[in-house]
Amino acid sequence: MRLDIGNRSAARLVPALVAATLLFAGCAPTPAPAPAETPASSEPSAEPTAATPTPEPTSESAEAPAECEPVALAAGAVVEGADLGPCLQAIVVGHESGTLTLTGDELAGQVVYRYAPTFDFRADLETGDGPLALSFVDDVMMLDTGEGPVVGDRESSDPDEQMAGTTGELYRVFADPGFISDLIREGATWTVADAAEELALDDGTTVEAWRIDSDAPYSWFDIPVEAYAVWVTEEWAPVRAESTTGFLGRTTTITQQFSGLGDAVTITPLG
Template sequence: MKTRALLALSAASLALLTACSGAAKDAATSTQPSELANTVPAVSDSPSAQASDASQNLSSWTAPDTCTAQELSFGATLDGGPLGECVSQALASYGSGKMSMSNGDDYGTVAFTYTPDYSVQGTMTSAGEEIELTFLDGTMWIDSGEGPIKGDPESENPEEVLVAAVAEMYKVFSNPAMTAELISASPKWGIDGALALRTLDNGENVQAYRMESTEPFSWNGIPVSEMILWFGEDWMPVGTQASLSMAGVSTTTTQQFYDLGKPVEIKAPS
């Protein structure tokens, strides 16, 4: 495996896991993630995670109480604390789905489940190089084209140790408490006065409420100049966008969620 590819994935892991309710650019016109929407790594009969009864049709889904208690209306201002609780629960309540993401020149698409624990599988492209990743039962596999490498913190192989370190990042940042902390770090969030049309990667058009942090804020020492959340009229997670600075470098991270509640199965690579 090329170490640079692994380091790129490590840098993107924060963006991939903390945007909590999905992120997409305001114009929603980027085609790169869409081109990868149906790409997943080759799999075997090894242990797997799959959405079960938690997966559901959109018509049967109901938003968590932490969301319905919020005022989802034009021009409203929401407190960061309660909104953080809502955001941290909304996506997981679907049980499964797909997500496209971009962070600078990096972009990709993954399928995910929350049953019983967070698992994810898909691809990411960094500097023109495609990386396949799987996170299952606390273990990470990464394949940059030379075969999957399984993370092992006790290994004498430095690449396996690095992959295991990425897995530890996933364990930390996939925790819903981390999501709640991120959103609540902005004291106030303002909702726009009109719905925004969002086109998802599966071609579906969604009328979404756009809410934005009212001022710059800091999260775990990371300056966030702006963060935007998009939710459907029933609190369905649609997207997020965050502009932040890390190690003196400014970047804009986007995510978009789609096919929420549809069956997903994630297996260990062969």
């Protein structure tokens, strides 16, 4: 059996996955890595920074986590990326599980995740080249592009397992919360909207959330981030994120919506 991912498909799939994982996806190993100081000009590192304890959950408290104290969630407030990055990282990893609904260019579907007591996730997606499913359970990465699941192993002599391992690792590493902080830090300043807005959630309910936009395009690990916005509630719960990114000559806009934060989830591995 061979994975149906050729050069053309990879060129379409990888940018979409990068765009999706840039959106502070809640799927991440635990404990979370510490925010890294980002040099003015740096090359991507192969692995996340050293681990530190995961922040306590915030879903049961209306108080902002300590990392968010420097961030003014007020109409028209301008905040530094260096402050906003650790704040967003804290509120995302502060919930131990959830569901992400993806909509956008050549990528749609859901990701169910948890990272306590161990990091597990499953993504069931539709891409421009057809269905894509990923699971990471008990440290085993699996990928299915419609021809059946393949165990991901970048060191394998089997090219299918190599591709599955590379694709899965791209999703897993970029979704690490340590990268969340670094990603937001690279945007020098961000501005809170003039008023909270009402957003419709997947369960049919609505919530008021504040939109926070990057003030200018920027680059992160040589990936152009043309636009980036996040929405959080007064209680500092993440609601939505949207980014437009460029990668390998392609521009992709992806929206992620959070739901079921802190709910018990069942992660079923592929197979």
